[in-house]
Amino acid sequence: MSENYIAEYQLDRSTPIPKDEDFVFYVETEQMPQYLALYINNNASWVGFRSIELSNRDYLIGRTKLNADEFLTIVYHKTENSELSISINTYLNEAFEPILWAVLVTFILSIFMIVYMTLKFIRPLRELKDWTSQLNKSNKITNVPNFTFEELNGLANTLAESLNENLRLIEKDTFFIRAASHELRTPIAVSSVNIELMNMYSEIQHVSPKLTVPLLRIENAVKDMQQLSETLLWLDHDGGSSIESTQFDLRSTIHSIVADSRYLLKNKNVDVVINCENSNICCNFPSFKIVLGNIVRNAMQYTISGRIEIDLDERMALIKNVDRNETFVNAVNPDSTDNSDYGYGLGLILVEKICNKGHWKYSTSNIVGGREVKILFK
Template identity: 25%
Template sequence: MPKSLALKWVISSSFLLLIAIVLLIYSLLLPEYSVRGLLYTASAMMEEEAQYFSRHYAKNPNTPPPHNYFYTSVIGKEALPEKIRHMLDTPPSMSFGAVQVFGDLDSEDEDEGRAVLAQPLSDGKTLYMYDIDHDQEEGGEVETPRSDAYLDHELRGVIFISLAVFIPALIIIALLVWWLVRPLGRLAQWSTTLKDPEAVSGQRPHFGFKEFNMLADALAQSVQQVQAASLREGRLLRYTSHELRTPLAVLKANIELLALQSGGVLPPPLQRIERSVLNMQRIAETLLWMSRELPEPLPEEAIDMSGLVNDLIEEHRYLIGTRDIELILDISSEPCRLPFTACRIVVGNFLRNALQYADDGVVEINFAYPQLRLVNRIRETQQSEASADFGYGLGLELMRQLSARLGWHIEVTVEEQCYTVTLAFENTEPPQEPQPEADNPADLPS
């Protein structure tokens, strides 16, 4: 189903549901308030009759109590029928106006429910009025065909009026939804064409509403800004790929020439330059690989983690300086298959952090595939806010991003200045389908 049609269906269904709820509430409340109206009418009639009798009784005590088809009355509780007299000794089940109901009026039992009104008289006596049930009489209740026909006619009129309101309201709502959603669907369809730069810079369609046109302008402007940022990023990648890697390659070649001229051993200043050039080269290659939208999978090879860690320790041993730091290694010699350069960058960055921030004491490095663990004591940091990133080189956050791309998992814990990094070389994500080979693969240099 197209998105515009789905949106129309959702909006129209919402309006219909709202109307249905309103009609349901109206249907439930109408009988309730109709019954209340009938009860009020009965209470008013009985109370008015009782007041009328009370006035005449004050003038003439021989005035007979009122009696008609619907109710009768007696003076004094002793004159009431025995069952009604017993009912008055129980609490009423309902009261409406001056009338109290004892029992259930809807019951088929003739004595189950009775409506009673008590009216005090001028001489201290009490007039009791109660309803009469004619169902048990011979011939049953009197039929009222003309009144029933009138009521049925009025009910049919109410139903007709309800349909006359509901159907036009439904049509009006459907037209309103179509009128509002149609340009919104056109806006949604037009937004899918904004991937093309020519569509963004071209003439924008008119969507009939000022608000939709403003939204379209804002959307086109946002897409233009994103495309401009993407172009800047592309230029930056090209500059990084050529303008930065070229001088790094020149520096590396000249350092190798200096090493040959000096007999293979560089002086400490040139060693530091060599290490910095190598790190910059790896950082540039890593950033280029990570910045690709769909980077090609890195080739895996058999890695001796023990040899790799020892090489990295020798490469970063200068960070120890004059501190008394003992390295405790517990590394499995079993070969494992991993992307060599990415593994070297991540492990080297964590080792660099460990040596950079370690206090005098012990640095533990444990490895048993698929988990590498580094534990060291860190110095008191001067940061004003708590942070888990004691980054150096690429930094911990960048390592998280690189590991996430590779499907690895990093866990960092800091407890009482004890800094622990756990790196799991286990891909927790489902395997991806191999991407087609590109003309210029972005494999990291080993």
């Protein structure tokens, strides 16, 4: 309408101003409402489109030149019910409806693809988890399933190779422990019998004390080998089967253990204090004797001048050794190799393994001048 008016106005300046239901056309500001005339007069030379608010009403204003001094001003009062607003809304709805549908369809397809890819990847992972949960240290893995993805197959093969290698090492160690322990029993028994005969002979024949000392050392070494052999056999016995529990007297047992190891305190200034209730405990007797025997032996072996305290009841065992000689403060460290005549580190490793097998809580800690070992039976 404005273009037609401008073309006719160029030919005839008396051309009447267009009239429309939604738009109002002005050539002179005097014809405009006062608030609109004031806005136009503030910048009378601008052209183009502006959306403004005047007197709490929204307007869309367009201006274009008629000639050098005159302008055509088009004013549209924006309302939701106007024909132009309805037309614009209809146009926008028609224009954006396909886009909205395309976006919606794309979103649904994306969700579907994400779910599909997730399930496709999770299924092999679940199969890998189920397969690994069925593995055990007793059976060699001969067949690795196909888990679809090359990375998962590589992981499964690596796991199978590692488990098979561990199984081979375990079988090798188990065979060695079993064979060595059984084979040692005969020479240990023969040595023990002959030592007893030699002791009897030395008493009858009044053998020189110079021979008695080496004989005592041999006897102590045989005792050490016998205890180690019994420990290894017990650990290998029945693998992970249930452990039989019996009831026995605490006081007599701990006194017997201390008496068997007192030879380690010969020529040492060490006091042994036993605090034990006159009560019974129900657990596996061989494991109890082996564990307490190893700990008491280690405390005696590595205490040169000091005190060993043994507190024992049916719930807990607490063995503490304190050496007055500072050079032996760290001698009880399992990682230390000093003064280890019969393998102190191995003794503690065996103790820990037996406690794990019997579900006992084992802990050890450094204290001033020595070490403290605690075992909770319940």
